[in-house]
Amino acid sequence: MQNWLEYFKILGFEEIYLKKTPKKDQRIEKLKQLEKTVKNCTKCPLYKKRKQAVFADGNPYSPLMFIGEAPGEEEDKQGLPFVGRAGQLLTKLIKKMGLEREDVYITNIVKCRPENNRDPLPEEIEKCVPYLLEQIELIKPKVIVTLGRFSGGYLTKMVVGIKQYRGKWFEFNGIPVMPTFHPSYLLRNPQERWHVWDDMKEVLKKLNLKIPE
Numbered sequence: 001m002q003n004w005l006e007y008f009k010i011l012g013f014e015e016i017y018l019k020k021t022p023k024k025d026q027r028i029e030k031l032k033q034l035e036k037t038v039k040n041c042t043k044c045p046l047y048k049k050r051k052q053a054v055f056a057d058g059n060p061y062s063p064l065m066f067i068g069e070a071p072g073e074e075e076d077k078q079g080l081p082f083v084g085r086a087g088q089l090l091t092k093l094i095k096k097m098g099l100e101r102e103d104v105y106i107t108n109i110v111k112c113r114p115e116n117n118r119d120p121l122p123e124e125i126e127k128c129v130p131y132l133l134e135q136i137e138l139i140k141p142k143v144i145v146t147l148g149r150f151s152g153g154y155l156t157k158m159v160v161g162i163k164q165y166r167g168k169w170f171e172f173n174g175i176p177v178m179p180t181f182h183p184s185y186l187l188r189n190p191q192e193r194w195h196v197w198d199d200m201k202e203v204l205k206k207l208n209l210k211i212p213e
């Protein structure tokens, strides 16, 4: 280094500014550690009946994060979120947005399967939500889409039915949040799909992405 400094001095430079080497992104490492913690979690009784905890899928550098409810039977088996029937519909929606599953980050508010796919209990959400908060902190998405009333209710703080607040923008820790219907609800009520498409068009606009025809 000394030689270089002398060389620049000879060339007539009086001051030089050194660019700091960017700090290595520790996100992947921290996410791996968090996943390990989640996989070994025993904070609520759901761990007793799970095959495995389901952490996330997709791209940890994505600007877009989807948050669902809790793993179902197929997710519990495969260890990945949204891989059952509802998941296939979500994948279709992502494709309709001109994206792939690998372009987005997908997780749930509760990481273990509630037996018989019952609704997660408030105490299960309370115990599990710190994991989600850490994921959000590490991923730092530009936009969050909540799927259904549990993640929607938590991130928007709305206590009314999801029909009354889906499609409207909220903010969570400075991140825009778009609550929409859960894909399982759409399987039961296919006539509501266009609402979700409207919501996703808003999301694409917010991300400055082209809306496919």
Ligand code: URA
Residues within 6 Å of the ligand: 068, 069, 070, 071, 072, 075, 080, 081, 082, 083, 084, 086, 087, 108
């Ligand atoms: N429903 C969810 O909310 N999450 C999944 O991972 C699967 C179904």
